[in-house]
Amino acid sequence: MSLVSKATINVNNTHDPEILSRLQAAVIDLVDEINRPRRDDRLIEEAGIPLDRALFPLLARVWRYGPIGVVDLADRIGRDHTTISRQMSKLEELGLIERQPSATDKRVREATVTGKGREMVGVLNAARERLANRILVDWTDADLGQLQVLLRRFADDLMR
DSSP: OOHHHHHHHHHHTOOOHHHHHHHHHHHHHHHHHHTOHHHHHHHHHHHTOOOOTTTHHHHHHHHHHOSEEHHHHHHHHTSOHHHHHHHHHHHHHTTSEEEEEOSSOTTSEEEEEOHHHHHHHHHHHHHHHHHHHHHTTTOOHHHHHHHHHHHHHHHHHHHO
């Protein structure tokens, strides 16, 4: 591709700055709201589980991405790997995860969710669904379908 056609593609793919600004504001608001400790407390209370607020996001991500090592998990969550390692030890002591050497790198211990951990994730997911239904009571299935498609597309493009 020539420099001229690259420049044309960039100009043609430029989006309305006002729309991008409002989108950025919405994403920041969403991330801030999701990261509030009271949200986690509300979910744990709704689920009725005896799990420390700091541990359940790790459990959910090991379930979603496992087997996963501490460094990978720390990078996904945005915390120091030493903190994540201590928290993973707690999850292991509770019987919610198990760790074993990686099949590709024996220096790395990868975590997977145990049967007990899968049960707890199921309880958390059911609680999350109940809370979501309360928040989204005025949304139609079509609204939710459109949001799901667009959010998945955004997440996929962001991760690329």
